[in-house]
Amino acid sequence: xxxxxxxxxxxxxxxxxxxxxxxxxxxxxxxxxxxxxxxxxxxxxxxxxxxxxxxxxxxxxxxxxxxxxxxxxxxxxxxxxxxxxxxxxxxxxxxxxxxxxxxxxxxxxxxxxxxxxxxxxxxxxxxxxxxxxxxxxxxxxxxxxxxxxxxxxxxxxxxxxxxxxxxxxxxxxxxxxxxxxxxxxxxxxxxxxxxxxxxxxxxxxxxxxxxxxxxxxxxxxxxxxxxxxxxxxxxxxxxxxxxxxxxxxxxxxxxxxxxxxxxxxxxxxxxxxxxxxxxxxxxxxxxxxxxx
Amino acid sequence: xxxxxxxxxxxxxxxxxxxxxxxxxxxxxxxxxxxxxxxxxxxxxxxxxxxxxxxxxxxxxxxxxxxxxxxxxxxxxxxxxxxxxxxxxxxxxxxxxxxxxxxxxxxxxxxxxxxxxxxxxxxxxxxxxxxxxxxxxxxxxxxxxxxxxxxxxxxxxxxxxxxxxxxxxxxxxxxxxxxxxxxxxxxxxxxxxxxxxxxxxxxxxxxxxxxxxxxxxxxxxxxxxxxxxxxxxxxxxxxxxxxxxxxxxxxxxxxxxxxxxxxxxxxxxxxxxxxxxxxxxxxxxxxxxxxxxxxxxxxxxxxxxxxxxxxxxxxxxxxxxxxxxxxxxxxxxxxxxxxxxxxxxxxxxxxxxxxxxxxxxxxxxxxxxxxxxxxxxxxxxxxxxxxxxxxxxxxxxxxxxxxxxxxxxxxxxxxxxxxxxxxxx
Numbered sequence: 001x002x003x004x005x006x007x008x009x010x011x012x013x014x015x016x017x018x019x020x021x022x023x024x025x026x027x028x029x030x031x032x033x034x035x036x037x038x039x040x041x042x043x044x045x046x047x048x049x050x051x052x053x054x055x056x057x058x059x060x061x062x063x064x065x066x067x068x069x070x071x072x073x074x075x076x077x078x079x080x081x082x083x084x085x086x087x088x089x090x091x092x093x094x095x096x097x098x099x100x101x102x103x104x105x106x107x108x109x110x111x112x113x114x115x116x117x118x119x120x121x122x123x124x125x126x127x128x129x130x131x132x133x134x135x136x137x138x139x140x141x142x143x144x145x146x147x148x149x150x151x152x153x154x155x156x157x158x159x160x161x162x163x164x165x166x167x168x169x170x171x172x173x174x175x176x177x178x179x180x181x182x183x184x185x186x187x188x189x190x191x192x193x194x195x196x197x198x199x200x201x202x203x204x205x206x207x208x209x210x211x212x213x214x215x216x217x218x219x220x221x222x223x224x225x226x227x228x229x230x231x232x233x234x235x236x237x238x239x240x241x242x243x244x245x246x247x248x249x250x251x252x253x254x255x256x257x258x259x260x261x262x263x264x265x266x267x268x269x270x271x272x273x274x275x276x277x278x279x280x281x282x283x284x285x286x287x288x289x290x291x292x
Numbered sequence: 293x294x295x296x297x298x299x300x301x302x303x304x305x306x307x308x309x310x311x312x313x314x315x316x317x318x319x320x321x322x323x324x325x326x327x328x329x330x331x332x333x334x335x336x337x338x339x340x341x342x343x344x345x346x347x348x349x350x351x352x353x354x355x356x357x358x359x360x361x362x363x364x365x366x367x368x369x370x371x372x373x374x375x376x377x378x379x380x381x382x383x384x385x386x387x388x389x390x391x392x393x394x395x396x397x398x399x400x401x402x403x404x405x406x407x408x409x410x411x412x413x414x415x416x417x418x419x420x421x422x423x424x425x426x427x428x429x430x431x432x433x434x435x436x437x438x439x440x441x442x443x444x445x446x447x448x449x450x451x452x453x454x455x456x457x458x459x460x461x462x463x464x465x466x467x468x469x470x471x472x473x474x475x476x477x478x479x480x481x482x483x484x485x486x487x488x489x490x491x492x493x494x495x496x497x498x499x500x501x502x503x504x505x506x507x508x509x510x511x512x513x514x515x516x517x518x519x520x521x522x523x524x525x526x527x528x529x530x531x532x533x534x535x536x537x538x539x540x541x542x543x544x545x546x547x548x549x550x551x552x553x554x555x556x557x558x559x560x561x562x563x564x565x566x567x568x569x570x571x572x573x574x575x576x577x578x579x580x581x582x583x584x585x586x587x588x589x590x591x592x593x594x595x596x597x598x599x600x601x602x603x604x605x606x607x608x609x610x611x612x613x614x615x616x617x618x619x620x621x622x623x624x625x626x627x628x629x630x631x632x633x634x635x636x637x638x639x640x641x642x643x644x645x646x647x648x649x650x651x652x653x654x655x656x657x658x659x660x661x662x663x664x665x666x667x668x669x670x671x672x673x674x675x676x677x678x679x680x681x682x683x684x685x686x687x688x689x690x691x692x693x694x695x696x697x698x699x700x701x702x703x704x705x706x707x708x709x710x711x712x713x714x715x716x717x
Binding site: 125152155234235252256258 | 358360361364365367368369385388389474475476477525526527528529530535538539542544545679680683684685692693696697715
């Protein structure tokens with residue numbers, strides 16, 4: 001009866017949808033309601049202020065700077081991680097002694113807890129006993145120690161490096177899965193036709209890996225945008241706001257600036273931005289898949 | 293007979309929980325997270341619980357980084373602690389959400405018995421009440437190695453220009469003459485304010501509560517700081533307390549400003565008490581007294597329940613008794629200083645091996661702490677709007693404008709005052 005009426009599929013997915021609505025929908029609605037009030041500290045009273053928080057945030061140069069830094073953060077992480085992951089995946093896709101061990105060990109940096117990652121790199125980059133500065137000096141690359149977190153652009157560059165170091169193994173494994181799906185016969189045929197390694201990469205590997213890369217680009221963008229822990233623990237958005245991305249700004253506004261409603265406003269705007277990106281990217285990926 | 297005994301034992305077992313059924317339970321939140329501090333607090337709690345069967349105290353260590361957000365949220369959700377440690381700028385926040393009742397009578401009672409340092413009580417006295425009970429003090433000093441100074445032909449600096457001269461002489465290929473932070477973080481707020489109080493710029497607010505941060509004395513303090521900061525390690529714009537201590541312990545920094553280095557110096561450096569120097573922070577030429585930043589840490593009573601409030605007072609009174617107080621302070625020997633007159637003489641404080649070993653340094657720290665001040669809590673007045681200014685580290689942010697962005701100190705201080713006005717709205 002249920003099957004015939006077509007209700008059954010909806011009934012079956014209803015619990016999952018209700019669960020999602022409870023754990024995702026309610027916080028979103030709360031954030032939206034919060035953004036329309038002027039609540040300062042958690043637990044304090046506020047009044048309705050309409051869209052004035054949105055007006056204030058859009059007129060705040062700090063918001064646009066944070067949005068710009070978020071864009072830099074996302075793009076740079078995507079480029080660095082893709083390059084590292086692709087190189088690692090290509091190596092791990094070869095047959096050589098110890099490849100199984102290498103495939104397992106590469107995920108080490110990804111499974112290490114963030115706090116440990118932060119402690120390790122903070123110490124390595126320190127000018128008081130850290131190893132990176134002496135190494136660079138002994139190689140003649142620098143003549144005096146560098147404060148890696150001491151200037152806005154060096155701090156951003158260092159954070160991107162550390163975050164990429166942490167995340168590239170995950171992408172590498174995804175790419176490796178994509179690479180293993182490419183039939184060996186194609187490479188064999190190309191070899192017989194006299195194609196070199198670069199030509200095989202350009203004509204076979206790259207085109208057939210592109211769908212995987214596009215999916216990873218979408219997922220990676222969403223994941224990178226939301227990274228907060230590494231940035232906060234290493235630089236807290238500094239120096240001089242040089243690494244203050246939107247998630248850092250949201251945290252600072254809410255919990256250091258005691259402007260909870262303003263923080264909710266930035267969160268709502270960031271969510272809308274990410275949702276728009278996700279919808280457009282998903283549609284584009286679907287269209288690409290159809291065309292293939 | 294056996295069955296009778298069994299019956300009695302079973303009955304006793306059933307009744308045992310009832311014996312403590314009326315015990316008042318207190319939850320203490322503190323931010324002294326290092327394991328040895330947690331252990332020492334637990335030892336004290338165990339001793340208290342044993343001698344006070346009608347009260348059961350339990351501790352839940354928290355983190356300074358998130359307590360400003362977590363505590364108000366917990367109180368709003370009805371899940372807050374009964375006792376919560378605090379520094380002065382934390383109480384306006386908790387008071388602002390209606391979580392506090394004045395403890396003035398209780399503090400007066402304790403003052404009569406133990407004699408609090410006046411400035412410690414003042415930090416928590418405003419709006420017609422006293423909002424927390426002072427527990428321990430922390431004051432910043434200048435740390436150096438006597439042998440390093442002797443080798444470089446440097447005497448302990450009294451003034452800013454002498455300090456600069458000393459730092460220049462101490463600087464070499466492997467040593468930074470001074471280690472001063474420039475991070476937008478509380479440690480930098482503290483070190484910059486240490487310059488301000490030694491340059492006649494201790495008052496951030498005028499008597500009427502308006503801001504007076506932008507004045508020539510503040511600008512001069514920032515100028516002097518920025519000049520010295522040039523001789524600090526290049527990663528000092530990202531420093532917190534730990535990096536400064538590491539720099540000193542590894543002999544990479546000639547001098548640093550810190551509440552204490554005793555523990556790290558003893559365990560990670562030479563540990564030679566005769567070579568460890570501690571001195572008051574140098575002042576600007578023309579000033580006559582060494583000042584410093586000092587924090588009177590305190591405990592707030594959050595519970596609204598009368599029985600719990602009374603139990604909390606019993607616990608705090610017990611903690612401040614000289615035979616227990618020294619043990620409490622020595623959860624981190626050489627960092628936490630007594631805030632009561634009888635505590636400063638308590639055997640339980642001076643009997644600690646580390647306190648004995650570094651006695652002269654600790655005595656100097658206590659002496660320095662007598663001229664301690666804290667931004668927003670000066671001249672017997674308290675300005676609650678310091679809370680958001682402190683939480684957003686505007687003092688440190690102003691320094692970054694100079695050190696990182698290259699702004700002129702006068703412009704940076706003017707911008708700093710604008711930021712203070714904006715966040716204090």
